[in-house]
Amino acid sequence: MGRNKKTVKFDTVKLSRLSLEEKLKIFSDYNELFHYELSKIPYSEIKIGKEIKLKAELVAKKYYKDKGYNVYQSKVNDGYRSLGALFYWLDHISKLTSNDIEMISKISSILNREEMKELAYAIKDKNGTPDLLLIKENKLSFVEVKYNYETIKPATIEFYIKYNQKWPISILRVFK
Numbered sequence: 001m002g003r004n005k006k007t008v009k010f011d012t013v014k015l016s017r018l019s020l021e022e023k024l025k026i027f028s029d030y031n032e033l034f035h036y037e038l039s040k041i042p043y044s045e046i047k048i049g050k051e052i053k054l055k056a057e058l059v060a061k062k063y064y065k066d067k068g069y070n071v072y073q074s075k076v077n078d079g080y081r082s083l084g085a086l087f088y089w090l091d092h093i094s095k096l097t098s099n100d101i102e103m104i105s106k107i108s109s110i111l112n113r114e115e116m117k118e119l120a121y122a123i124k125d126k127n128g129t130p131d132l133l134l135i136k137e138n139k140l141s142f143v144e145v146k147y148n149y150e151t152i153k154p155a156t157i158e159f160y161i162k163y164n165q166k167w168p169i170s171i172l173r174v175f176k
Helices: 012-016 020-040 056-066 080-086 090-095 098-108 113-122 154-163
Strands: 043-047 070-073 132-136 139-147 169-175
Touching: 020 154, 043 056, 056 070, 056 132, 056 139, 056 169, 070 098, 080 090, 080 098, 080 113, 098 113, 113 154, 139 154, 154 169
Parallel strands: 043 169, 139 169
Antiparallel strands: 070 132, 132 139
């Protein structure tokens, strides 16, 4: 149902040898690291009326377009993940929309081929990729969008840790 569950491989022998205190220490360290990294991600908020029934991503898309950004959602069809058709989803290249081709052209005017490949592989898996890719003044950035009651996932923090030095990542909270 829906997304595939991520399978995590781990050393069961090593983990079974840990004491209860050692396991709790690992969880404590993980939580501390998670919240520390989360606190480093730039954060902004917008408020909307309760009558607006759109997904948070669509609210954010309009918000950034109004600020002069080119905005692309994290989708394979008609979204920024279509970049993968150039590198690993080669059989999908004929399915690129005119919007996809325009976006790829815009990205290729900013990044060289090797940087585009790195970006394509960074966004290959949906899990962790931020909701929006923004382009303005020949600069790429990502935004994770959440309603005020939604939580940031560990995979998003992992994406931030891996790629924030290359492409700035921020969080936009949408409050009703």
